[in-house]
Amino acid sequence: MPGFRKRFCGLRRHWLELYLLLLIAEKPSYGYELSTKLKDFGIMISGIGQMGNLYRILSQLEAEGFVKTDWDTQESGPARKIYIITDIGLLFLRDAMSSVIEMEKTTEKFVERYEKLNKKD
């Protein structure tokens, strides 16, 4: 499996992409809803302009072929741009899992060592 992109040491925007891809893989969804679903992970999209950045990331995921889109005009309210995962998107997500698991370990170690440091004092 090639590297797709030169990313993933791994962080921020790169994480957000993964969370979005996972949510979309679970069930097709749209920007506004995704921003609320991110709360499940403890990620808050609030603050000025945050939504704008989210939409931009979604657009780029589409441009890269990780998701495709479909307008939903059935529901009441403004039209929704529904994002649907692609095979490439699923592949990318699977490929990225090793980074996520590494991050998990890294973070655990960090907490452990910080606690050990404080015990000494």
Place this chain on the structure above:
Amino acid sequence: MPGFRKRFCGLRRHWLELYLLLLIAEKPSYGYELSTKLKDFGIMISGIGQMGNLYRILSQLEAEGFVKTDWDTQESGPARKIYIITDIGLLFLRDAMSSVIEMEKTTEKFVERYEKLNKKD
């Protein structure tokens, strides 16, 4: 406790800062050595220019008063710029721990949900 800076949703550079501060808090150290100690956390500083970026982050930590420095010319080889944690640095680190713990939970949830997703298929 105020926010120190407008960062920390939390990622990349911001993480690296914390790992560096923890390592320095454990024991004063210098750039080159820190780059090797980061491996304990699974973080590799290799590739072109990576060291340069590391030094830049260390300089900024110093500019912000989180660490202070001292040149070590005792050892053989090129002089070493020893970084020592400050009280503000320790405070910043403590303040940041909540973000780290959040990230830990977030990552755990991500792995769980990815595995659940794959069971369905």
Place this chain on the structure above:
DNA sequence: GTCATATATATGTATTTTGTATATATTATA
């Protein structure tokens, strides 16, 4: 009816961070 709010998507831009490249100097060892 119109005002505020929630829902929904999107673009512009200055600042910050990153990736990549490079410069420089000291010591050990082959």
Place this chain on the structure above:
DNA sequence: TATAATATATACAAAATACATATATATGAC
């Protein structure tokens, strides 16, 4: 006397982020 390992540092283009704003549809309060 090369070469590699040790050690720090700056320059710059590209990418990402924070912050600001524009636009439109529907619902509920008044």
